[in-house]
Amino acid sequence: MDGLFFIQTMEPLLDREGWVLGYFESVFQLSAERSGEIVKDIAMMVAVSSLSVLAAALVLLPIFVAFNRGVMGLSRRLLDANIDILTVLGSAIAKRDSDTHAHNYRVTILAIRLAEAMDLDAASIRRLVKGAFLHDVGKIAIPDHILLKPGKLDADEFAVMKTHVVRGLDILHSSAWLADAADVVGGHHEKFDGSGYPAGFAGGAIPAIARIFAIADVFDALTSRRPYKDPMPFAAAMDILHAGAGGHFDPDMLARFAAIAEGLHGRLTTLGDVGVEGELRRLVGHYFVSSPA
Numbered sequence: 001m002d003g004l005f006f007i008q009t010m011e012p013l014l015d016r017e018g019w020v021l022g023y024f025e026s027v028f029q030l031s032a033e034r035s036g037e038i039v040k041d042i043a044m045m046v047a048v049s050s051l052s053v054l055a056a057a058l059v060l061l062p063i064f065v066a067f068n069r070g071v072m073g074l075s076r077r078l079l080d081a082n083i084d085i086l087t088v089l090g091s092a093i094a095k096r097d098s099d100t101h102a103h104n105y106r107v108t109i110l111a112i113r114l115a116e117a118m119d120l121d122a123a124s125i126r127r128l129v130k131g132a133f134l135h136d137v138g139k140i141a142i143p144d145h146i147l148l149k150p151g152k153l154d155a156d157e158f159a160v161m162k163t164h165v166v167r168g169l170d171i172l173h174s175s176a177w178l179a180d181a182a183d184v185v186g187g188h189h190e191k192f193d194g195s196g197y198p199a200g201f202a203g204g205a206i207p208a209i210a211r212i213f214a215i216a217d218v219f220d221a222l223t224s225r226r227p228y229k230d231p232m233p234f235a236a237a238m239d240i241l242h243a244g245a246g247g248h249f250d251p252d253m254l255a256r257f258a259a260i261a262e263g264l265h266g267r268l269t270t271l272g273d274v275g276v277e278g279e280l281r282r283l284v285g286h287y288f289v290s291s292p293a
Protein backbone atom coordinates (compact mmCIF):
# COMPACT_ATOMS: atom_id res chain seq x y z
CA MET A 1 0.00 0.00 0.00
CA ASP A 2 1.40 3.42 -1.06
CA GLY A 3 4.70 1.74 -2.04
CA LEU A 4 5.09 0.07 1.36
CA PHE A 5 4.95 -3.60 2.17
CA PHE A 6 2.87 -5.09 4.95
CA ILE A 7 3.10 -8.62 6.32
CA GLN A 8 -0.01 -10.22 7.63
CA THR A 9 0.22 -13.44 9.68
CA MET A 10 -2.46 -15.64 11.17
CA GLU A 11 -1.58 -18.36 13.70
CA PRO A 12 -4.08 -20.85 15.14
CA LEU A 13 -4.04 -21.11 18.97
CA LEU A 14 -4.34 -24.80 19.99
CA ASP A 15 -5.09 -26.47 23.32
CA ARG A 16 -3.20 -29.54 24.57
CA GLU A 17 -5.40 -31.93 22.54
CA GLY A 18 -4.81 -29.96 19.33
CA TRP A 19 -8.24 -28.27 19.22
CA VAL A 20 -8.29 -24.74 17.79
CA LEU A 21 -9.20 -22.24 20.48
CA GLY A 22 -8.79 -19.14 18.31
CA TYR A 23 -6.35 -17.30 16.05
CA PHE A 24 -3.58 -14.78 16.60
CA GLU A 25 -3.54 -12.29 13.75
CA SER A 26 -0.89 -9.65 13.31
CA VAL A 27 -0.04 -7.01 10.70
CA PHE A 28 3.47 -5.52 10.42
CA GLN A 29 4.40 -2.55 8.34
CA LEU A 30 7.87 -2.87 6.80
CA SER A 31 10.08 0.15 6.80
CA ALA A 32 10.46 2.15 3.56
CA GLU A 33 14.08 1.01 3.41
CA ARG A 34 13.14 -2.70 3.68
CA SER A 35 10.29 -2.26 1.14
CA GLY A 36 12.75 -0.73 -1.31
CA GLU A 37 15.07 -3.72 -0.89
CA ILE A 38 12.22 -6.13 -1.62
CA VAL A 39 11.32 -4.23 -4.82
CA LYS A 40 14.98 -4.37 -5.87
CA ASP A 41 15.14 -8.13 -5.15
CA ILE A 42 12.03 -8.77 -7.24
CA ALA A 43 13.38 -6.67 -10.13
CA MET A 44 16.67 -8.59 -9.95
CA MET A 45 14.87 -11.97 -9.98
CA VAL A 46 12.80 -10.99 -13.02
CA ALA A 47 15.90 -9.75 -14.84
CA VAL A 48 17.93 -12.89 -14.06
CA SER A 49 15.03 -15.20 -15.07
CA SER A 50 14.50 -13.33 -18.36
CA LEU A 51 18.20 -13.41 -19.20
CA SER A 52 18.35 -17.15 -18.41
CA VAL A 53 15.42 -17.87 -20.74
CA LEU A 54 16.97 -15.70 -23.47
CA ALA A 55 20.38 -17.35 -23.10
CA ALA A 56 18.82 -20.84 -23.22
CA ALA A 57 16.84 -19.90 -26.33
CA LEU A 58 19.98 -18.55 -28.05
CA VAL A 59 21.87 -21.75 -27.29
CA LEU A 60 19.01 -24.08 -28.23
CA LEU A 61 17.74 -22.25 -31.35
CA PRO A 62 20.57 -23.33 -33.69
CA ILE A 63 20.22 -26.89 -32.37
CA PHE A 64 16.47 -26.89 -33.12
CA VAL A 65 17.03 -25.33 -36.55
CA ALA A 66 19.69 -27.93 -37.45
CA PHE A 67 17.50 -30.74 -36.13
CA ASN A 68 14.50 -29.48 -38.08
CA ARG A 69 16.61 -29.19 -41.25
CA GLY A 70 17.76 -32.78 -40.74
CA VAL A 71 14.18 -34.02 -40.32
CA MET A 72 13.09 -32.09 -43.43
CA GLY A 73 15.96 -33.61 -45.41
CA LEU A 74 15.05 -37.11 -44.27
CA SER A 75 11.37 -36.52 -45.12
CA ARG A 76 12.38 -35.30 -48.57
CA ARG A 77 14.58 -38.36 -49.15
CA LEU A 78 11.80 -40.67 -47.94
CA LEU A 79 9.32 -38.99 -50.30
CA ASP A 80 11.81 -39.26 -53.19
CA ALA A 81 12.25 -42.96 -52.40
CA ASN A 82 8.48 -43.48 -52.35
CA ILE A 83 8.08 -41.69 -55.69
CA ASP A 84 10.94 -43.77 -57.15
CA ILE A 85 9.19 -46.96 -56.02
CA LEU A 86 5.97 -45.70 -57.56
CA THR A 87 7.77 -45.01 -60.85
CA VAL A 88 9.64 -48.32 -60.87
CA LEU A 89 6.54 -50.35 -60.04
CA GLY A 90 4.51 -48.55 -62.72
CA SER A 91 7.27 -49.00 -65.29
CA ALA A 92 7.69 -52.69 -64.39
CA ILE A 93 4.02 -53.30 -65.10
CA ALA A 94 4.18 -51.26 -68.30
CA LYS A 95 7.18 -53.35 -69.48
CA ARG A 96 5.23 -56.58 -68.94
CA ASP A 97 2.44 -55.18 -71.04
CA SER A 98 4.94 -54.12 -73.74
CA ASP A 99 4.12 -50.49 -73.02
CA THR A 100 6.93 -48.07 -72.33
CA HIS A 101 7.93 -45.89 -69.37
CA ALA A 102 7.19 -42.95 -71.59
CA HIS A 103 3.54 -43.93 -71.99
CA ASN A 104 3.10 -43.92 -68.20
CA TYR A 105 4.93 -40.60 -67.92
CA ARG A 106 2.93 -38.94 -70.70
CA VAL A 107 -0.40 -40.18 -69.37
CA THR A 108 0.47 -38.84 -65.93
CA ILE A 109 1.43 -35.43 -67.35
CA LEU A 110 -1.75 -35.27 -69.48
CA ALA A 111 -3.88 -36.28 -66.49
CA ILE A 112 -2.26 -33.68 -64.20
CA ARG A 113 -2.75 -30.93 -66.79
CA LEU A 114 -6.42 -31.86 -67.30
CA ALA A 115 -6.93 -31.99 -63.51
CA GLU A 116 -5.41 -28.50 -63.25
CA ALA A 117 -7.73 -27.28 -66.01
CA MET A 118 -10.63 -28.75 -63.96
CA ASP A 119 -9.39 -26.84 -60.87
CA LEU A 120 -8.88 -30.00 -58.81
CA ASP A 121 -7.20 -29.49 -55.43
CA ALA A 122 -3.61 -30.60 -54.80
CA ALA A 123 -4.62 -33.60 -52.65
CA SER A 124 -6.77 -34.99 -55.49
CA ILE A 125 -3.93 -34.43 -57.96
CA ARG A 126 -1.55 -36.37 -55.68
CA ARG A 127 -4.05 -39.26 -55.65
CA LEU A 128 -4.31 -38.97 -59.43
CA VAL A 129 -0.52 -39.17 -59.84
CA LYS A 130 -0.25 -42.30 -57.70
CA GLY A 131 -3.18 -43.86 -59.55
CA ALA A 132 -1.79 -42.95 -62.98
CA PHE A 133 1.49 -44.74 -62.23
CA LEU A 134 -0.19 -47.79 -60.77
CA HIS A 135 -3.42 -48.04 -62.77
CA ASP A 136 -2.54 -51.43 -64.25
CA VAL A 137 -0.56 -52.81 -61.29
CA GLY A 138 -2.99 -55.76 -61.12
CA LYS A 139 -1.77 -56.96 -64.53
CA ILE A 140 1.13 -58.53 -62.66
CA ALA A 141 -1.35 -61.27 -61.71
CA ILE A 142 -2.61 -61.90 -65.26
CA PRO A 143 -1.09 -64.98 -66.97
CA ASP A 144 1.24 -64.27 -69.90
CA HIS A 145 -0.82 -66.24 -72.44
CA ILE A 146 -3.67 -63.77 -71.84
CA LEU A 147 -1.75 -60.56 -71.11
CA LEU A 148 0.60 -60.98 -74.07
CA LYS A 149 -1.81 -62.62 -76.52
CA PRO A 150 -1.30 -60.87 -79.87
CA GLY A 151 -4.86 -61.33 -81.15
CA LYS A 152 -8.25 -60.53 -79.67
CA LEU A 153 -9.11 -62.12 -76.33
CA ASP A 154 -12.05 -64.56 -76.23
CA ALA A 155 -14.81 -64.06 -73.64
CA ASP A 156 -13.17 -66.24 -70.97
CA GLU A 157 -9.78 -64.60 -71.47
CA PHE A 158 -11.31 -61.14 -71.31
CA ALA A 159 -13.06 -62.08 -68.08
CA VAL A 160 -9.65 -62.96 -66.61
CA MET A 161 -8.10 -59.77 -68.00
CA LYS A 162 -10.79 -57.68 -66.33
CA THR A 163 -9.75 -59.03 -62.93
CA HIS A 164 -6.59 -56.88 -63.11
CA VAL A 165 -8.63 -54.04 -61.60
CA VAL A 166 -9.63 -55.93 -58.46
CA ARG A 167 -6.20 -57.55 -58.19
CA GLY A 168 -4.66 -54.08 -58.41
CA LEU A 169 -6.84 -52.88 -55.54
CA ASP A 170 -5.73 -55.91 -53.48
CA ILE A 171 -2.08 -54.96 -54.04
CA LEU A 172 -2.68 -51.36 -52.96
CA HIS A 173 -4.23 -52.42 -49.66
CA SER A 174 -0.81 -53.47 -48.42
CA SER A 175 0.37 -49.84 -48.29
CA ALA A 176 -1.32 -46.84 -46.67
CA TRP A 177 0.68 -44.50 -48.93
CA LEU A 178 -0.32 -46.34 -52.11
CA ALA A 179 -3.96 -46.77 -51.06
CA ASP A 180 -4.49 -43.23 -52.39
CA ALA A 181 -4.23 -44.73 -55.87
CA ALA A 182 -7.41 -46.78 -55.35
CA ASP A 183 -9.81 -44.34 -57.07
CA VAL A 184 -7.89 -44.51 -60.36
CA VAL A 185 -6.92 -48.18 -60.13
CA GLY A 186 -10.50 -49.18 -59.32
CA GLY A 187 -12.19 -46.76 -61.74
CA HIS A 188 -9.94 -46.59 -64.80
CA HIS A 189 -12.08 -49.00 -66.85
CA GLU A 190 -15.43 -47.55 -65.79
CA LYS A 191 -17.27 -45.66 -68.54
CA PHE A 192 -19.42 -42.54 -68.19
CA ASP A 193 -22.57 -44.35 -69.44
CA GLY A 194 -22.14 -47.19 -66.94
CA SER A 195 -20.99 -49.78 -69.50
CA GLY A 196 -17.50 -50.19 -68.03
CA TYR A 197 -16.12 -52.54 -65.38
CA PRO A 198 -15.75 -53.78 -62.67
CA ALA A 199 -18.63 -51.95 -60.93
CA GLY A 200 -20.50 -50.50 -63.94
CA PHE A 201 -20.64 -47.10 -62.23
CA ALA A 202 -21.94 -44.19 -64.33
CA GLY A 203 -21.41 -40.40 -64.37
CA GLY A 204 -20.50 -38.83 -61.02
CA ALA A 205 -20.40 -42.23 -59.31
CA ILE A 206 -17.03 -42.71 -61.02
CA PRO A 207 -14.38 -40.77 -59.10
CA ALA A 208 -13.44 -37.55 -60.94
CA ILE A 209 -9.76 -38.50 -61.07
CA ALA A 210 -10.64 -41.83 -62.71
CA ARG A 211 -12.72 -39.98 -65.35
CA ILE A 212 -9.76 -37.65 -65.97
CA PHE A 213 -7.33 -40.55 -66.21
CA ALA A 214 -9.50 -42.42 -68.75
CA ILE A 215 -9.31 -39.48 -71.19
CA ALA A 216 -5.53 -39.11 -70.78
CA ASP A 217 -4.92 -42.86 -71.11
CA VAL A 218 -6.93 -43.33 -74.31
CA PHE A 219 -5.56 -40.14 -75.89
CA ASP A 220 -1.96 -41.22 -75.33
CA ALA A 221 -2.61 -44.81 -76.41
CA LEU A 222 -3.97 -43.46 -79.72
CA THR A 223 -1.28 -40.85 -80.36
CA SER A 224 1.80 -42.81 -79.32
CA ARG A 225 3.92 -45.20 -81.32
CA ARG A 226 3.82 -48.89 -80.37
CA PRO A 227 5.74 -51.83 -81.85
CA TYR A 228 2.60 -52.80 -83.77
CA LYS A 229 1.35 -49.35 -84.86
CA ASP A 230 2.28 -45.82 -85.86
CA PRO A 231 1.03 -42.86 -83.85
CA MET A 232 -2.42 -41.67 -84.89
CA PRO A 233 -2.56 -38.03 -86.07
CA PHE A 234 -3.81 -35.60 -83.41
CA ALA A 235 -7.07 -34.68 -85.19
CA ALA A 236 -8.02 -38.32 -85.79
CA ALA A 237 -7.38 -39.17 -82.13
CA MET A 238 -9.56 -36.25 -81.00
CA ASP A 239 -12.34 -37.45 -83.35
CA ILE A 240 -12.27 -40.83 -81.61
CA LEU A 241 -12.38 -39.19 -78.17
CA HIS A 242 -15.30 -36.94 -79.20
CA ALA A 243 -17.17 -40.00 -80.48
CA GLY A 244 -16.91 -41.34 -76.92
CA ALA A 245 -18.29 -38.19 -75.24
CA GLY A 246 -21.06 -39.22 -72.83
CA GLY A 247 -20.37 -42.89 -73.60
CA HIS A 248 -16.84 -43.70 -72.50
CA PHE A 249 -15.90 -40.20 -71.37
CA ASP A 250 -17.29 -37.43 -69.19
CA PRO A 251 -18.41 -34.85 -71.82
CA ASP A 252 -17.54 -31.78 -69.67
CA MET A 253 -14.06 -33.08 -68.95
CA LEU A 254 -13.58 -34.00 -72.59
CA ALA A 255 -14.51 -30.45 -73.64
CA ARG A 256 -11.94 -29.11 -71.17
CA PHE A 257 -9.36 -31.56 -72.51
CA ALA A 258 -10.10 -30.60 -76.13
CA ALA A 259 -9.26 -26.98 -75.24
CA ILE A 260 -5.76 -27.85 -73.98
CA ALA A 261 -4.96 -31.04 -75.89
CA GLU A 262 -3.24 -29.58 -78.95
CA GLY A 263 -0.78 -27.51 -76.92
CA LEU A 264 -0.07 -30.45 -74.61
CA HIS A 265 0.40 -32.86 -77.48
CA GLY A 266 2.82 -30.47 -79.16
CA ARG A 267 4.79 -30.07 -75.94
CA LEU A 268 5.01 -33.84 -75.33
CA THR A 269 6.05 -34.47 -78.94
CA THR A 270 8.81 -31.86 -78.62
CA LEU A 271 10.05 -33.38 -75.34
CA GLY A 272 10.26 -36.90 -76.77
CA ASP A 273 10.62 -40.04 -74.64
CA VAL A 274 13.76 -38.72 -72.92
CA GLY A 275 12.56 -35.21 -72.08
CA VAL A 276 9.22 -36.37 -70.81
CA GLU A 277 10.74 -37.89 -67.67
CA GLY A 278 12.25 -34.58 -66.54
CA GLU A 279 8.98 -32.79 -67.17
CA LEU A 280 7.11 -35.37 -65.10
CA ARG A 281 9.57 -35.21 -62.20
CA ARG A 282 9.22 -31.42 -62.12
CA LEU A 283 5.42 -31.63 -62.06
CA VAL A 284 5.26 -34.43 -59.51
CA GLY A 285 7.85 -32.64 -57.34
CA HIS A 286 5.63 -29.57 -57.29
CA TYR A 287 2.63 -31.47 -55.95
CA PHE A 288 4.50 -33.67 -53.48
CA VAL A 289 6.78 -31.01 -52.02
CA SER A 290 4.30 -28.24 -51.32
CA SER A 291 2.40 -30.28 -48.73
CA PRO A 292 2.77 -33.65 -47.01
CA ALA A 293 1.76 -36.66 -49.04
Ligand SMILES: [Fe+2]
Nearest residue numbers: 135136188189
Ligand atom coordinates in the same frame (compact mmCIF):
# COMPACT_ATOMS: atom_id res chain seq x y z
FE1 LIG B 1 -6.26 -51.34 -67.05
